[in-house]
Amino acid sequence: MGTNQSWGGRFSQGPAQMVADYTDSQTYDRHLYAQDIRASQAHARMLGRQGILSMAEAAELVNGLERVRQEIEDGTFVWKRELEDVHMNIEARLTELIGDTGKKLHTGRSRNDQVGLTFRLFVADALKDWQKHLSELVEALSKQAQAHKETLLPGLTHLQPAQPVSLAHHLLAYCWMLIRDSDRIADCLSRVAISPLGAAALAGTTYPLDPLSVAYDVGFQAIYDNSLDAVSDRDFVVEAQSCASLIMVHLSRLCEELILFANPNFGYLRLPDNYSTGSSIMPQKKNPDVCELMRGKSGRIFGHLMGILTVLKGLPLAYNRDLQEDKEGFLDTHTTITSSLAVMAGLIRELIFVPERMAQACKSGFLNATELADYLVGLGHPFREAHHITGKAVAMAEANGLRLEELSIKQLQSLSADITESVYEILDPARAVSRRETPGGTGPKSVETQLGKVRQWLARN
Numbered sequence: 001m002g003t004n005q006s007w008g009g010r011f012s013q014g015p016a017q018m019v020a021d022y023t024d025s026q027t028y029d030r031h032l033y034a035q036d037i038r039a040s041q042a043h044a045r046m047l048g049r050q051g052i053l054s055m056a057e058a059a060e061l062v063n064g065l066e067r068v069r070q071e072i073e074d075g076t077f078v079w080k081r082e083l084e085d086v087h088m089n090i091e092a093r094l095t096e097l098i099g100d101t102g103k104k105l106h107t108g109r110s111r112n113d114q115v116g117l118t119f120r121l122f123v124a125d126a127l128k129d130w131q132k133h134l135s136e137l138v139e140a141l142s143k144q145a146q147a148h149k150e151t152l153l154p155g156l157t158h159l160q161p162a163q164p165v166s167l168a169h170h171l172l173a174y175c176w177m178l179i180r181d182s183d184r185i186a187d188c189l190s191r192v193a194i195s196p197l198g199a200a201a202l203a204g205t206t207y208p209l210d211p212l213s214v215a216y217d218v219g220f221q222a223i224y225d226n227s228l229d230a231v232s233d234r235d236f237v238v239e240a241q242s243c244a245s246l247i248m249v250h251l252s253r254l255c256e257e258l259i260l261f262a263n264p265n266f267g268y269l270r271l272p273d274n275y276s277t278g279s280s281i282m283p284q285k286k287n288p289d290v291c292e293l294m295r296g297k298s299g300r301i302f303g304h305l306m307g308i309l310t311v312l313k314g315l316p317l318a319y320n321r322d323l324q325e326d327k328e329g330f331l332d333t334h335t336t337i338t339s340s341l342a343v344m345a346g347l348i349r350e351l352i353f354v355p356e357r358m359a360q361a362c363k364s365g366f367l368n369a370t371e372l373a374d375y376l377v378g379l380g381h382p383f384r385e386a387h388h389i390t391g392k393a394v395a396m397a398e399a400n401g402l403r404l405e406e407l408s409i410k411q412l413q414s415l416s417a418d419i420t421e422s423v424y425e426i427l428d429p430a431r432a433v434s435r436r437e438t439p440g441g442t443g444p445k446s447v448e449t450q451l452g453k454v455r456q457w458l459a460r461n
């Protein structure tokens, strides 16, 4: 192969074909073209402002880069494997288009700080995209919550019937997970949005650059403090992958519940036809493949987090080519996160809940046992004793195939003489829910407060 025009000066021979294929990244880092061009234009403008290039040259570079962008977006740009990566492909085409001035773009810059800024811009754009999708999902969930403030279902612990909760409360739990995900991204963004440009290869440069103005130009607020750290730091990728992993944890928990609740034995919800699939052999089947796939996709996202951690572990300062391995995992994460969030928002919007089935389920499983215990505490029994008496009531009901509220007053009084008819009122699941008004509880006022907070968050995000 011919030598590379960007670094081939000292070589008598180019890399072997196999080596060129092995080191090539343009097949995937071309997805970063918009960020690379933005960064290069900011660099060119700064070179002009600082008098390192003439203003006319700077303008020529900026306009030439615009033409390259156009070609890429029109699909007429010819990507060349021998030019290794997105950076050199763009720069080479720029020089073809505008002539020798193109060769001045790289003044005071190395690909090491260039790729750092390009990738940081890409990750920042991706994170903002995830935030937008998270807001849409939170909105979809909160709308369903709004519509189901009165719908009750059995709340579970250990996947066993525990206490009744409102469906609104249940759905809002997911809103808070996703709100934390978005807030976590905001925090992560403050460390992503730091420009490494000006660090050059590793040690800084002799040109009188103004790196902070480049940072501002691309919409970042700060620059690196140490050039060695600037070109070798990929903490921001780990943080972004970790944000993505938690999003997938939350989505996959939601998927698991949707799968479970769609099972006819629960029957709490029906999956909309356009979000389900059938079976090629069993005609009755309506399968939750979308949720299963999303739950499964969390595996590869966690893998990408482990991947970048492992790439970074033990790397000496400063730039090492290992760092090129930061991108493919992230590109896949980006596609997976945005599509998963969009699909989940669509599914939630169209989800059909079956309140009657949930109400039916609230009648079994002794969900009101805690109410009876609390009632006995109200009569003056210490909680442990009340718990014990209630346990006996449950055993008695179970032995007779009855619900707690179906035990006669005589049966109940055989366990504690001071129980009166008023006990039956407190055994109603709706009463149980309405009495739980502790902050963040399932009581209607607490749920209304939550809904208000979620709406406020949505207005800000």
Ligand code: ARG
Pocket (backbone or CB within 6 Å): 025, 085, 111, 112, 115, 321, 323, 324, 325
């Ligand atoms: N494609 C490289 C990467 O993604 C760009 C930087 C290469 N720098 C170098 N000196 N080989 O990391």
